[in-house]
Amino acid sequence: MRKAKWVAAAAGVVLLVAGCGGEGGSGKNKGGSSSSSTSGSTGGGSDAGGGDSPDAAAVEKEIEAAATAAGFVQDASGEDVPAELKDCMVSWTADTKKVADPKTAYDATVKTLSGGGWTEGQGTEQAGSTIKTLNKGTWSLKASNHGAAGFSIVMFIGTDNTAKCEALFKADLEKNKKP
Template sequence: MRKARWAAAAAGVVLLVAGCSGAKDDKSGASRSGSSAAPAGAGGSLGAGAATKEIVEAAAAAGFTGEPSGGIPASLERCGVSWQADVKKAADPQKSYAGTLAALKKGGWKQARELKQQGSVITSLEKSGWTLRAIYRDRAESFLVISFEAVDNSAECENVFAEELAKKRS
């Protein structure tokens, strides 16, 4: 199931990065290692470890605890991160989501767009060649998911995602 999830995530990144100009919207993977090294020659100077640190610190300051979500192939660890909030431990998940966004913006992330639809809010932020999607998905009172996914938009990472997608298809 995780492999299928990552194939879908890689496909989303490849299609959105290749198909969008300017502000990019994306799907991305999770980094379990927290590697801070950006790919050699990558356009994103932030790095996966730094992106993860910024997400975790902003979320913690807003009242969230959480962890990396899913398992990511080693080849994608340097190009994308994903962190999911433990919404059951947050006093007010909606307020903590808004607080996390505010902290990220204060830290230099610039809002690119926001989509509100059927109980979901997806906010795209950009910084240093990375695009972050903050996702608030409330389908029913018993099903609330809040996650923060970031991807390096560099050509090198686009190639890494395309290679991973090709592997999944064969």
């Protein structure tokens, strides 16, 4: 139950950031001339532009491939995406205890994703935390690395920014809102 609420909150943050725009307005993440045909998948009915938009399975596969190539193993206790959001959201948490240097592996993962058709957008660094935004088609990926003395969390949360998915995120947030 706690995990579902956390994922819903994370989706809300991603929507808030996406809605407040660092990436321009009406074209919604067309992402330049990315003509990659990742795993042969095409957009899941993209009503937000971005004809080369991957589906959730392709996004998860790309994150998995980039992260494991950088030395990460997925943390089995990471956050699960609620069933009704599985076509619109991907969550991948690294087991940072199984990699020598989480920051180096995080940087390598982001670099691999950027080389694989993801366009790096705005990012922030503050007090041992780095959050980068990557875009591909209608998808926005928040790559985050939080580390301090003896503490490290690396997560990749992708959301599809189509109107259909935004409506599902809002419905999920309302459903999990405390009275």
